[in-house]
Amino acid sequence: MSDSFANATLYFNQAADLLDLSSNMRRLLLMPEREVKVQVALEMDNGEIGTFVGFRIQHDSSRGPMKGGLRFHPEVDGDEVLTLASLMTWKTAVVNLPYGGAKGGIAVDTRKLSQGELERMTRKFVDEIHDMVGPDKDIPAPDMGTNAQVMAWFMNQYEKFYGFNPACVTGKPVELHGSEGREEATGRGVVCIAKAMLGKFGKNLPDATFALQGFGNVGSYAAKILHEGGGKVVGVTDMTGGVWNPEGLNIIELQAYANKSGGVAGFPGSDAITNAGLLAAPVDVLIPAALGGVLTADNAKDVRAKYIVEAANNPTRPEADEILRDRGILCVPDILANAGGVTVSYFEWVQNQQKFRWDLAHVRHELEKIMLDSFNKVWDLAQEKKVPLRTAAYLLGVGRVARATALGGI
Numbered sequence: 034m035s036d037s038f039a040n041a042t043l044y045f046n047q048a049a050d051l052l053d054l055s056s057n058m059r060r061l062l063l064m065p066e067r068e069v070k071v072q073v074a075l076e077m078d079n080g081e082i083g084t085f086v087g088f089r090i091q092h093d094s095s096r097g098p099m100k101g102g103l104r105f106h107p108e109v110d111g112d113e114v115l116t117l118a119s120l121m122t123w124k125t126a127v128v129n130l131p132y133g134g135a136k137g138g139i140a141v142d143t144r145k146l147s148q149g150e151l152e153r154m155t156r157k158f159v160d161e162i163h164d165m166v167g168p169d170k171d172i173p174a175p176d177m178g179t180n181a182q183v184m185a186w187f188m189n190q191y192e193k194f195y196g197f198n199p200a201c202v203t204g205k206p207v208e209l210h211g212s213e214g215r216e217e218a219t220g221r222g223v224v225c226i227a228k229a230m231l232g233k234f235g236k237n238l239p240d241a242t243f244a245l246q247g248f249g250n251v252g253s254y255a256a257k258i259l260h261e262g263g264g265k266v267v268g269v270t271d272m273t274g275g276v277w278n279p280e281g282l283n284i285i286e287l288q289a290y291a292n293k294s295g296g297v298a299g300f301p302g303s304d305a306i307t308n309a310g311l312l313a314a315p316v317d318v319l320i321p322a323a324l325g326g327v328l329t330a331d332n333a334k335d336v337r338a339k340y341i342v343e344a345a346n347n348p349t350r351p352e353a354d355e356i357l358r359d360r361g362i363l364c365v366p367d368i369l370a371n372a373g374g375v376t377v378s379y380f381e382w383v384q385n386q387q388k389f390r391w392d393l394a395h396v397r398h399e400l401e402k403i404m405l406d407s408f409n410k411v412w413d414l415a416q417e418k419k420v421p422l423r424t425a426a427y428l429l430g431v432g433r434v435a436r437a438t439a440l441g442g443i
């Protein structure tokens with residue numbers, strides 16, 4: 034078993050122990066239903082043949098069609114995709130969407146591809162996996178390295194086989210059957226959770242300081258929505274470096290600067306900060322919103338934040354999780370904190386199926402309702418069972434999947 038899947042299994046087993054699941058049921062729930070590895074071969078711009086490896090792993094469908102992102106990244110491999118697919122199963126269950134979990138991707142550095150190559154790669158991948166995905170089977174969405182344009186190509190290619198089918202993929206451009214509010218959804222969900230958590234301690238956004246690692250889709254929207262809500266974002270890092278201002282960064286200006294210069298580094302009126310500095314910064318709330326595995330046994334002892342809201346998938350290694358818990362730092366787990374994206378993907382799928390559009394206010398209202406309701410359920414379960422929020426979230430998610438599996442039969 035790989036390192037990353039072993040970590041995901043550890044949290045699953047903690048919940049399974051509390052649920053008293055049999056070893057047969059554990060095996061059934063952990064094993065993916067289908068793992069597919071395909072060759073993605075295409076003609077590169079220079080006339081040569083490019084050969085890449087693509088994956089789609091369908092983890093569980095007991096609660097509905099499987100749902101999960103497509104990641105185009107050099108580090109994509111079968112173990113990582115399986116881990117992320119299983120996280121999607123528990124995540125869709127925590128927020129009670131009628132879905133199972135899946136994940137896919139291609140091992141490629143998209144920065145080395147032209148737009149034409151990226152399009153041909155996406156279309157070829159669809160040619161290889163079209164018979165295993167679809168609106169009632171498995172619905173991909175954007176993840177690292179993919180975006181609304183990639184989803185538009187995905188839909189267009191899928192429709193060459195099956196005709197009009199916008200619900201085959203989510204995260205599409207708003208002009209092409211996408212949903213209002215999808216792009217901001219994960220960031221908005223993260224802020225909703227941060228606000229609910231602070232509320233449990235009698236605080237609101239303006240009473241707290243925030244530091245974010247990552248200023249991409251999730252990090253930049255989370256920072257903007259925190260800023261709009263009166264929260265003081267004092268530190269941000271990305272691939273180019275980091276910026277720090279104890280008086281609070283002007284996120285609107287930082288966004289404009291990053292759009293122009295390609296990253297946050299060098300933002301006028303701020304000091305430079307490293308990732309290590311940011312993770313150890315004296316803030317109320319730390320929001321990892323970039324890579325997995327950034328909080329480790331080595332740096333967990335340095336964290337000075339009171340709360341961590343996991344916007345990224347898998348940002349905390351289990352050893353770090355234990356250290357943070359012992360130090361009294363409250364951590365809201367990824368399968369709850371970053372579920373806003375899949376929630377609005379669900380709204381997009383519903384709109385596509387019903388051929389009826391929702392406006393932005395309606396999307397935001399429904400998203401906030403689901404996030405808040407899920408947070409309160411996890412919070413109450415943690416209090417009742419006297420367990421950390423992560424265990425409570427797994428308890429809720431794994432419990433729902435196990436019950437659906439038992440009710441449906443095999």
Ligand code: NAD
Pocket residue numbers: 175176177178219246247248249250251252270271272273308322323324325344345346371372374375
């Ligand atoms: P993205 O590619 O838009 O942004 C990633 C950000 O991380 C960029 O700002 C990049 O510069 C930064 N980054 C990369 N390497 C870094 C490093 N070494 N140090 C500091 N920053 C670094 O990706 P995203 O969609 O914002 O996703 C971020 C995380 O959130 C991922 O873990 C993803 O799986 C998770 N997530 C995303 C969504 C979604 O809807 N996009 C939903 C759920 C979870």
